[in-house]
Amino acid sequence: MDALAGLLDGPRAKGAFLLRMVMDPPWSVRVEDGAPLCVLCVTEGEAWIAPSSGEPVVLRPGDIAVLRGPEPYTVADLPDRPPTARVGPGGECTTLAGEPLAEAMSLGVRTWGNAPDGGTTVLVGTYQMDGEVGRRLLDALPPLAHLPADLWRCPLMPFFDEEIARDEPGQSAVLDRVLDLLLIAAVRAWFARPGAAAPAWYRAMGDPVVGRALRLLHDHPDHPWTVASLAAKTGVSRAALSRRFTELVGEPPMTYLTDWRLAVAADLLRAGDATLDSVARRVGYSGAFALSAAFKRVRGVSPQEYRAGV
Numbered sequence: 001m002d003a004l005a006g007l008l009d010g011p012r013a014k015g016a017f018l019l020r021m022v023m024d025p026p027w028s029v030r031v032e033d034g035a036p037l038c039v040l041c042v043t044e045g046e047a048w049i050a051p052s053s054g055e056p057v058v059l060r061p062g063d064i065a066v067l068r069g070p071e072p073y074t075v076a077d078l079p080d081r082p083p084t085a086r087v088g089p090g091g092e093c094t095t096l097a098g099e100p101l102a103e104a105m106s107l108g109v110r111t112w113g114n115a116p117d118g119g120t121t122v123l124v125g126t127y128q129m130d131g132e133v134g135r136r137l138l139d140a141l142p143p144l145a146h147l148p149a150d151l152w153r154c155p156l157m158p159f160f161d162e163e164i165a166r167d168e169p170g171q172s173a174v175l176d177r178v179l180d181l182l183l184i185a186a187v188r189a190w191f192a193r194p195g196a197a198a199p200a201w202y203r204a205m206g207d208p209v210v211g212r213a214l215r216l217l218h219d220h221p222d223h224p225w226t227v228a229s230l231a232a233k234t235g236v237s238r239a240a241l242s243r244r245f246t247e248l249v250g251e252p253p254m255t256y257l258t259d260w261r262l263a264v265a266a267d268l269l270r271a272g273d274a275t276l277d278s279v280a281r282r283v284g285y286s287g288a289f290a291l292s293a294a295f296k297r298v299r300g301v302s303p304q305e306y307r308a309g310v
Contacts, residue, residue: 014270017091017126018175020164021075022113023047024120028076030083033069033091036138038126039183040065040075043161045120048081050074051144059122062149062157064186068141075122091126109167123160125179137187140199145190152189156182201256204248209234213245213253221261222284227253257284262298265291269307276303 017035023045031038040049042059050056052071056079059065067073074083085101086094093101093112105112160178163171191198205211212234217225230253231241245253261283268279280291288303295303 014176016176016179017124017128018110018164018179019091019124020111020161021122021124022107022111022115022118022120023077023122024115024118025077026081027085027114027120028074028078028081028083029085029087030072030074030096031087032072033087033089033126033128035069035126035128037069037141037183038067038124039179039186040067040125041123041157041160041182043121043123043157045118046077047120047122048074048076048079049144049146050076050079054144056080057144057146059146060149062153064147064152064154064157064182066141066145066147066183066186066190068138068143068145071143073144077120090128109165111165121161123157123164125160125175125182127179140202141187141190145186147186147189147193151193152186154182154185154189156185201249204245207244207248209236209241210245210248213241214249214256217253217257217260221257221264222282224284225254225257258294258298261285262295265295265303266299266306269303279303 017033021029040047040059041064042061044061046058046060048056048058049065049067051067051073057065058079074081076083083096085105086096088094093105095101102112105114107113107116156178160175160182163175163178168174190196191202201214205214213230216223216230216233223229227238227242231238234241236244242252245256249256251259265279265283268274268282274282276288276291280287283291285291285294292303295301295306299306
């Protein structure tokens with residue numbers, strides 16, 4: 001598994017908040033949903049994103065923006081337009097005074113706005129729970145990643161635009177997977193752009209020693225790794241591996257392994273109904289008790305609480 005594949009193996013939208021927003025000026029929406037990650041695409045017109053900190057960014061047709069939560073932001077026709085609507089947790093749309101807007105501004109299936117033939121169309125896909133996006137992916141992204149159309153040209157966007165307003169059996173599952181693919185395409189393009197500041201562990205994949213060590217950890221989290229066994233596999237001494245790994249990745253090998261194991265465990269917990277014992281064995285822990293102790297220590301909640309979305 002290469003670095004990018006390992007990073008991107010995390011997105012698992014489950015009942016994501018998906019919306020086509022169709023607007024005519026003037027308009028401004030404050031998003032305060034606390035979501036961990038949101039993807040915004042413009043297919044017509046233009047929209048400004050004004051984050052809580054940082055400069056506003058304009059999105060034009062074909063552009064995409066990935067916003068890392070939970071900080072609020074504003075989407076509007078002008079960068080300084082005061083908001084007149086608010087999106088809260090769960091995608092609930094209201095006026096600033098709290099009056100419901102979902103019904104008044106409904107324009108059809110997953111379509112919302114102030115004009116049926118408005119000049120601006122924004123596609124919105126929001127991951128609503130932390131476990132749906134790996135922590136390492138979130139940490140690798142800036143608060144606002146903007147990709148102009150000429151930097152990424154993704155064929156998924158027209159498909160997303162077409163599918164988001166369809167009402168077919170299983171449509172929610174289809175849209176969840178399309179959102180995952182759209183996010184993966186955007187992140188891949190983000191790291192590939194000229195002058196990109198990829199995270200240290202990503203750059204470390206190019207190192208002949210540390211890159212091999214990372215691939216071994218990613219491919220076999222269930223193996224009973226020690227620094228000694230990892231060093232033997234990479235052909236260097238324990239001291240040399242520890243020093244080089246920490247220097248390039250930013251943390252020691254076993255610390256990285258723990259984080260990776262728990263990230264994989266988190267995905268397995270949310271993805272199905274596997275027992276805690278089976279999840280533990282798949283990520284290198286002796287049983288449910290050992291996994292629970294590590295999970296609670298690092299993530300602050302038990303695996304059961306995490307699975308339940310607590």
